[in-house]
Amino acid sequence: MENKIVCVIAVHPDDETLGCGGTILKHLSNGDKVYCVFVTGGNAEQSKLINSVSNKYEFTGSFELNLPELDLADLSLNSIIPKISAVFSEIKPQILYMPNRSDVHSDHKQIFNAVLACTKSFRYPFIEKILMMEVISETDFTLSLPEDTFIPNYFVDVSEYYEKKLDILKTYESEMLPYPQTRNESTMTALNRYRGSQAGCEYAEAFMLVKAIER
Numbered sequence: 001m002e003n004k005i006v007c008v009i010a011v012h013p014d015d016e017t018l019g020c021g022g023t024i025l026k027h028l029s030n031g032d033k034v035y036c037v038f039v040t041g042g043n044a045e046q047s048k049l050i051n052s053v054s055n056k057y058e059f060t061g062s063f064e065l066n067l068p069e070l071d072l073a074d075l076s077l078n079s080i081i082p083k084i085s086a087v088f089s090e091i092k093p094q095i096l097y098m099p100n101r102s103d104v105h106s107d108h109k110q111i112f113n114a115v116l117a118c119t120k121s122f123r124y125p126f127i128e129k130i131l132m133m134e135v136i137s138e139t140d141f142t143l144s145l146p147e148d149t150f151i152p153n154y155f156v157d158v159s160e161y162y163e164k165k166l167d168i169l170k171t172y173e174s175e176m177l178p179y180p181q182t183r184n185e186s187t188m189t190a191l192n193r194y195r196g197s198q199a200g201c202e203y204a205e206a207f208m209l210v211k212a213i214e215r
Contacts, residue, residue: 003030003031003032003033004027004095004128005032005033005035005091005092006024006027006033006034006035006094006095006097007037007091007093007095007096007097008020008024008034008035008036008097009037009039009084009096009111009115010036010037010038011039011099011107011108011111012039012040012042012046012069012107013038013041013050013053013172014042014046014172014175015138016038016053016097017053017165017169017172018188019097019134019135019205020097020156020205020207021158021161021165021169021205022156022158022161022162022165022192022205023097023156023158023205024036024057025057025164025165026160026161027095028057028059032095033060033091034057034059035060035062035063035087035091035093036054036057036059036062036063037062037063037087038050038063038065039065039067039072040065040066040067040068040072040107041066041069043069045175046172046175049171049172050062050064052171053168053172056168056171065083069107072106072107072110072111073106073109073110075110077110077113077114077117080110080111080114081117081118084115084118085118088118088127093127094126094127094128094129095128095129095131096115096119096129096130096131097131098112098133098210099111099132099135099138100132100133100135100138100139100142100150100208101113101116102139102142102143102147102149103135103139103142104141104142108135108138116210119211121213127211127213128212128213128214128215129211129212129213130209130210130211131154131208132150132210133205133207134150134152134191134195134205134206134207136182136187136188136191137177137182140182141182151208152195152206152207152208153207153209154207154209155195155198155199155204155205155207156204156205156207157196157199157203157204159196159201159203159204162192162202169185192204
């Protein structure tokens with residue numbers, strides 16, 4: 001099977017691990033090239049962890065766009081799109097993992113729109129598959145309206161990589177919240193176990209498939 005070039009869009013450091021940490025590890029294990037785009041550095045504590053997390057994953061490469069976390073939603077799409085477009089033009093990803101369009105935080109919505117603008121097939125013909133991630137404490141807090149509901153239709157068995165995902169998540173320990181709040185290891189494990197039960201495996205990560213092109 002041909003190895004793929006994968007790009008993960010993390011609005012904040014830890015989105016990549018919460019949303020698709022096991023999937024990233026699986027791609028890397030399969031010989032795929034995986035790049036991570038950190039749109040913001042998050043808060044002061046998170047920004048210090050990017051290098052450590054990148055080293056633990058052993059990404060093929062990573063990009064820090066250094067956009068302001070607090071004012072991200074106030075930036076124009078015209079100022080964000082060229083930065084993402086430049087990354088895509090450089091690495092030519094075939095598979096994209098991006099924020100869910102209806103995540104509760106406006107910055108996730110803003111980046112979804114910016115990334116989507118960089119997926120037109122006549123400008124980015126190398127893109128074959130686009131998936132929206134399920135990021136706990138973002139995706140689960142959205143409004144329970146039909147047009148905003150996250151309905152997973154694509155599951156990745158990450159059972160073999162789950163322990164390493166948890167180990168990497170511990171890097172972001174300062175960002176985790178005590179149970180029963182959702183942003184913690186226990187709740188994430190329950191979610192990934194539930195997604196696994198839907199997919200007939202122990203642990204799975206779930207996505208919404210936005211687009212797929214078979215070549």
